[in-house]
Amino acid sequence: MKKDTPRAWLGSGKVARMSAANIFLRVAIPSPLRRCFDYLPPTACDLHTLQPGIRLRVPFGHTTVVAVLLAISNETDVPKSRLKRVSDVLDTTPLLSRPLLKLLMWASSYYQHPVGEVMGNALPALLRQGHASEVKGEPVWQLTATGQALDSSVLEQTRRRAPRQAVLLQLLSDAPDAMPATHIDTVQDNWRPIMRKLVDKGWVAVTERSCLLPSSVTEPTTTAPRLNVAQADAVAVIAEGLGRFGVYLVDGVTGSGKTEVYLALIKSVLARDQQVLVLVPEIGLTPQLVSRFRQRFAVPVAVMHSGLSDRERLCAWLTARSGEAAIVIGTRSAVFTPFARPGLMILDEEHDASFKQQEGFRYSARDVAVKRAHLEGLPVVLGSATPSLETLHNVAQGRYSRLVLAERAGAARPPDIAVLDVRKQPMFDGLSTALVNTLRHHLDKGGQVLVFLNRRGYAPAMLCHDCGWVAKCRRCDANMTLFNGNTRLRCHHCGSERRADPCCPDCQSTGLRPVGTGTERLEVALKQQFPDTGIVRIDRDTTRRKGAMQNLLDSVHDGSKRILVGTQMLAKGHHFPDVTLVGIVDIDQGLFSADFRATERMAQLLVQVAGRAGRAERPGQVLIQTHHPDHPLLQILLHEGYAAFAQAALEERRQAQLAPHCHMALLRAEAVDGQLPLQFLEHARQLAEQFGASFGENSVQLLGPVPAPMERRAGRIRAQLLLQATGRAALHHLLEPWLQQLESDKLGRKVRWSIDVDPQEMF
Ligand code: ADP
Ligand code: ZN
Ligand code: ZN
Numbered sequence: 001m002k003k004d005t006p007r008a009w010l011g012s013g014k015v016a017r018m019s020a021a022n023i024f025l026r027v028a029i030p031s032p033l034r035r036c037f038d039y040l041p042p043t044a045c046d047l048h049t050l051q052p053g054i055r056l057r058v059p060f061g062h063t064t065v066v067a068v069l070l071a072i073s074n075e076t077d078v079p080k081s082r083l084k085r086v087s088d089v090l091d092t093t094p095l096l097s098r099p100l101l102k103l104l105m106w107a108s109s110y111y112q113h114p115v116g117e118v119m120g121n122a123l124p125a126l127l128r129q130g131h132a133s134e135v136k137g138e139p140v141w142q143l144t145a146t147g148q149a150l151d152s153s154v155l156e157q158t159r160r161r162a163p164r165q166a167v168l169l170q171l172l173s174d175a176p177d178a179m180p181a182t183h184i185d186t187v188q189d190n191w192r193p194i195m196r197k198l199v200d201k202g203w204v205a206v207t208e209r210s211c212l213l214p215s216s217v218t219e220p221t222t223t224a225p226r227l228n229v230a231q232a233d234a235v236a237v238i239a240e241g242l243g244r245f246g247v248y249l250v251d252g253v254t255g256s257g258k259t260e261v262y263l264a265l266i267k268s269v270l271a272r273d274q275q276v277l278v279l280v281p282e283i284g285l286t287p288q289l290v291s292r293f294r295q296r297f298a299v300p301v302a303v304m305h306s307g308l309s310d311r312e313r314l315c316a317w318l319t320a321r322s323g324e325a326a327i328v329i330g331t332r333s334a335v336f337t338p339f340a341r342p343g344l345m346i347l348d349e350e351h352d353a354s355f356k357q358q359e360g361f362r363y364s365a366r367d368v369a370v371k372r373a374h375l376e377g378l379p380v381v382l383g384s385a386t387p388s389l390e391t392l393h394n395v396a397q398g399r400y401s402r403l404v405l406a407e408r409a410g411a412a413r414p415p416d417i418a419v420l421d422v423r424k425q426p427m428f429d430g431l432s433t434a435l436v437n438t439l440r441h442h443l444d445k446g447g448q449v450l451v452f453l454n455r456r457g458y459a460p461a462m463l464c465h466d467c468g469w470v471a472k473c474r475r476c477d478a479n480m481t482l483f484n485g486n487t488r489l490r491c492h493h494c495g496s497e498r499r500a501d502p503c504c505p506d507c508q509s510t511g512l513r514p515v516g517t518g519t520e521r522l523e524v525a526l527k528q529q530f531p532d533t534g535i536v537r538i539d540r541d542t543t544r545r546k547g548a549m550q551n552l553l554d555s556v557h558d559g560s561k562r563i564l565v566g567t568q569m570l571a572k573g574h575h576f577p578d579v580t581l582v583g584i585v586d587i588d589q590g591l592f593s594a595d596f597r598a599t600e601r602m603a604q605l606l607v608q609v610a611g612r613a614g615r616a617e618r619p620g621q622v623l624i625q626t627h628h629p630d631h632p633l634l635q636i637l638l639h640e641g642y643a644a645f646a647q648a649a650l651e652e653r654r655q656a657q658l659a660p661h662c663h664m665a666l667l668r669a670e671a672v673d674g675q676l677p678l679q680f681l682e683h684a685r686q687l688a689e690q691f692g693a694s695f696g697e698n699s700v701q702l703l704g705p706v707p708a709p710m711e712r713r714a715g716r717i718r719a720q721l722l723l724q725a726t727g728r729a730a731l732h733h734l735l736e737p738w739l740q741q742l743e744s745d746k747l748g749r750k751v752r753w754s755i756d757v758d759p760q761e762m763f
Contacts, residue, residue, distance in 0.1 A: 024076040025050065025086060027067035028116045029060055030128065034743055036115060037067075038076040040085045053094025053101050056086045057130060066090065066130045068119045070101070095133055095321075096122065099375045100338055106375075107368055111757050112665075112735050113361045121361050122336035124314040133318060138311050140178035140209045141195060147203035148173070164194045169203065178207060182309060182546070224296070225410070227264060231257050234403040235264045241379045242268060242343065247370055249350075249391055250383040251643075252405030254611025255412050255575075258383045259289070261405070262346050263296055265381065270299060270326055274343025278329045279365060281352040281572055283307070288553070288575060289348075290329055297327065304330030304337060307546065332357060332365040335372065342376055345369050349572065350382035350391060351604050356760045364758060366391075385611060386604040386642050389650050393660040396650075408615075415582070415613040415620030417638055421629040429525035430517035432625055435583050436529055443533055443562060447580030447618060450564045451522060452571070452609045454590070456539040457481040458521045459514030462489065462500060466509035471501065475715040482514050483541070494714035522585065523565045530563060538566035571608040577616035582609055584624040591631050594709055595762050596658050599633050600649055607642050659758070663728045665735060666759040668708070670718040671751040677719035680751045681705030684742055685721055691738055700725045700734050709762070716752075722762075 025039045039058055041050060050072055058067045064087055076083065096104070096119075104122055108115040120128055127133060147169070159166040171187055172179060184191055198204040227235065230252075238248050238261075252258045266276050280289060283305040294301050302316040302325035316337075319325040323340030330337065332355055335345075347355070347369055355365040366382065373380035382391055382400070394400040408414060422432045430453065439449050461479040462471040471480040473491035480489035482500060490497045503510045514521065523537045536552050543549040555561040556576060564570060564579070590602040606624070614620015626634065636645045654661045667684060669677040685702050692699055701724040708718035725731040739755060742748045 022074045023047070023050075024073050024083070025056065025069055026071040026073055027056060027058060027069055028119045029058070029065055029067045030116045030120050031060075031065075032114050032117065034112070034114045034740060036070060038073075038078055038083060040080075040083050042086045042089060045086075045089055049089055049092050051094050052098070053096040054092075055090040055095060055127070055130070057088035057090060058086050059084045066128060067116075068096070068123075070105070070115070090130060091133060095127065095338070097338060099372070100336070103368070103372050103375055104336070106371060107361075107363055109736075110371075110732070111361065111363050112739050112755050113363075117361055121333060124317045125310045126314045127317075131314070138180050138209050138309065138315070139206050140180050141172060141184065141204055141206055142175070142178035143169070143172045144203060144205045147198070147205075150203065162194075162197075164188065164191070165198055168195055168198060172204065178209060180209070180309075224263060224267075225257075225260060227260060228257070228407075228409060230405045230407070231261050231264070231409070234261050234405065235268075237401070237403060238265055238379060238381060239268045242272065243377070244379070245374050245377050246379040247373065247394070247400040248379060248381045249387055249395055249400050249402045250381055250405065251387050251402055252383070252385060253408060253414065254385045254608065255408040255615045256385070256405035257409030258348070258385075258405065259292065260409065262348070262381065262383065263293070265344060265346070266293075266297065266327065269343040270297060272343055274341045275320070275323065275325070275339045276327050276343060277334065277337060277339065277345045278327065279334060279345070279347045279355070279369065280329065280331060281349050281354045283329065283331055293327055293329060299326035300324060301327045301329065304328060304334040306331065306333075335365040335368050342378055344378060345373055345380040346383065347380065348383045350384045351386050351388040352572070353601070353760055356758075358761060362754070362756045362759075364760075367758070386607045387646070389600055389646060389653065390660045392646050393650060411617050412615050413619055415610055415622050417610055417622040417624070419629045419634060419638065420623045420625045421627075422625045423627050423629075428529075429521050430585050431522070431525055431529070435585075435623055435625060438581060438621070438623055439526075439563070439583060440530070442581040442621070443530065445580070448556065448559075448562045448564065448576060448578040449581040449583065450566070450570060450576070450579050450609075450612055451526065451583045451585060452566065453517065453519050453522055453585040454567050454605065455516075455518045455586070456520070456541055456567055457483040457490065457492075457518035458485060459516050459518055461515040463513055463515045464504035464507065464509055465511040465513050467504060467507040469504050469506040475712070477710050477712045481518065483518070483520060485520075486514060493710065517585070519565055519567055526563055526565060533563055534561035535563040535565060536561035538564060538569050540567070540569070543569065568605055568609075570612065571605055574612060575615055576612055578618065579612055580614060580618045580620055582613040582620070582622045584609060584622070586625060588627050591626075591628055591633060596653070596656070597760065597762070600646075603633060603637055603642060603645050603649075606637060657724070657726075662724050662726055663731045664757075664759055665723040665731060666756040666762065667721040667723070667753065668718065668756065669705075669720070669751045669753040670708075670713075670716040672716055673750075674717040676747070676751045677717055678705050678707070680747045680753065681719055681721040683745070683747055684738075687741060688723070688734060688738055691734055700730055 023041050025041055026036050027039060029037050052069055052071055054069050056067050056069055057064050104118050108118040167188060168191060195204060199206060234250055250258050250261055269276050283303055290303060302319055304316050320328045321338040321340060328334060328337055347366055350366055357363055369380050391400060395402045420432060420434055425432045442449050459482045462482050471489055473480055473494060473496060475496055476491055476493045478491055478493050480491055483490055487500055488497060489500050501512065504512060519537055519539050523535055526535055536555050538552050556564055590598060610622040613622050636648060667681065669680050671677050682705055685705060688702055703722040703724065705719050705721040708720050711717060723731060
């Protein structure tokens with residue numbers, strides 16, 4: 001078995017020239033080990049079917065697992081007598097194309113993540129489990145003609161004798177369409193045997209529904225607006241680059257019509273009979289976007305996100321691979337979707353932190369998309385009103401082309417933004433009188449208002465007014481958040497929950513008080529101020545159920561709710577044409593954070609939230625409540641705009657030698673035993689120093705180890721070691737042998753450790 005990285009041996013796969021006796025199959029196994037494994041080909045097999053990218057079933061330990069064939073080789077480091085034989089060949093043609101396989105190898109090596117897990121990330125669960133790679137739709141249930149025609153006496157009898165059957169019958173007869181299992185699950189537990197009885201009686205039929213959204217059958221319902229000059233220019237430049245690699249930043253203020261630019265480009269790509277991948281931060285949050293795409297083109301659209309069932313995901317994946325799905329809209333992991341005829345990739349809101357996976361395989365979908373575009377010879381479009389500093393840095397270096405949309409499209413004008421100094425002002429649950437008055441003014445004039453607070457729950461802390469005790473999480477160095485009114489406590493770091501203490505555990509006083517304001521409390525306060533106006537709250541807590549987000553958004557769009565309260569979920573790409581005022585309740589926390597990226601995030605969030613105001617004919621106003629009206633970040637954003645802010649921030653990063661002016665990797669370690677993480681990292685540091693000696697000038701700087709900013713989380717003590725280098729090559733030279741060594745290290749087995757290349761969160 002070989003120890004070097006997978007990248008090295010993505011072989012040519014020219015089996016024909018090798019003799020069958022000397023063929024070794026190098027495979028990726030779903031395992032956390034940073035290596036591949038060699039096997040002997042199955043005894044009876046057509047060697048021509050053995051192509052990189054097919055799945056094999058192989059013995060591993062005491063069981064068999066599904067592996068992906070990476071390369072065919074005529075050498076191995078393992079004595080032949082110790083090699084096991086592949087038990088089964090699962091595919092006749094490669095599931096993963098060569099460029100895609102190459103991309104995954106690259107990602108495994110770049111992010112230093114085990115190749116088996118990287119492959120696992122790219123394959124739908126059913127394929128990982130060995131399921132056949134054929135498109136089967138989602139099973140759905142509906143009444144047959146007999147079922148629909150049942151007369152009332154039969155129904156009455158069923159109700160009496162088999163009430164559970166009756167419930168299902170009622171459910172199906174009320175439904176406009178055939179129902180998937182996920183829907184029926186919400187009505188009855190363990191309903192499948194009952195449903196089977198109805199099927200046996202001939203009252204219900206099971207059919208399969210394709211995962212493809214049915215715009216293929218309807219005529220496109222909306223037509224494109226006439227593009228303005230800036231939009232048309234951007235489209236022309238990118239369209240000219242179709243068919244070859246290029247990275248384009250569409251840097252357009254909120255409401256400037258970036259989506260229209262994407263739609264125009266998609267039209268050109270579809271005309272070339274190619275497919276388009278659109279990556280968005282979170283689909284559940286932007287159902288509008290999906291329907292906009294479906295309404296514009298008469299082609300099948302597939303969506304890919306975490307809310308799909310395994311079958312739906314498989315179907316979407318396979319229809320993209322076969323070329324049937326012309327447009328795929330997906331979240332982060334969809335960047336690995338296979339395509340028959342890829343033509344263009346679009347990453348909307350490219351600055352969004354959700355494009356970086358924060359656990360396990362810690363990849364950035366944005367950077368992977370750029371690499372993929374390079375490997376496949378495609379253009380990739382990155383869109384944002386607030387581009388990340390990384391991307392702007394790449395523009396400045398001449399690697400990416402920047403296309404600017406400086407003005408709002410159509411009749412919309414930029415909002416009027418002002419700071420509201422709340423020092424010494426009376427505040428009611430976080431709201432100043434001035435903000436309440438302005439809200440009232442806008443509501444009286446018939447507008448909708450959006451009140452933004454990036455903190456969910458009722459209050460961020462519960463305090464004893466008599467002795468100063470604060471409710472803490474038992475497993476983390478963090479305060480508990482009050483939610484569900486004053487009744488429950490929850491830790492937002494580990495998820496633990498408990499009933500709120502009725503009295504102080506230290507002094508038995510009943511004077512426990514909520515401190516600070518979350519969106520839940522804000523909603524209550526606004527209800528008191530505006531008892532006759534409909535309020536809708538949009539945050540993780542109110543949108544957990546499937547379809548909840550859509551319902552809440554509908555109530556905004558139909559005008560039944562005129563006050564929107566919410567967290568950053570509201571900032572993400574929504575288009576609320578009637579919102580004329582955005583009130584930003586509290587940003588002070590974000591102005592003073594230890595993370596060097598905090599100001600960038602803050603600026604992006606502010607600009608994005610502010611951008612929800614005045615997106616149609618009505619002019620918009622934005623009010624920002626703060627105790628720090630003179631803060632330089634606010635000043636530069638307000639007076640000079642995001643681009644000026646970004647330029648200043650990049651200059652600061654250059655002086656401080658921080659990303660993107662250097663390359664970083666973070667080694668994290670955690671353990672229940674508080675000593676171990678630092679011990680392990682100290683050892684890792686010494687090891688790195690030994691390796692590092694040979695790097696000379698371009699050496700890698702080691703910072704730490706230090707305890708993590710929140711040292712204890714979910715009952716584990718955490719620490720970290722930061723690596724920084726001016727040259728990426730130096731960093732990667734060190735990482736590979738260093739991590740191999742750490743993997744076999746004794747101390748390394750006692751802690752949970754992980755590497756994060758290009759970390760976004762520094763904790
Ligand atoms: P962004 O994605 O930049 O926030 P959108 O593409 O959603 O912007 O456009 C914002 C609004 O402006 C939408 O209602 C859209 O229909 C409209 N719009 C976009 N381009 C034009 C145009 N060229 N003429 C008129 N209206 C436009
Ligand atoms: Zn007390
Ligand atoms: Zn906790």
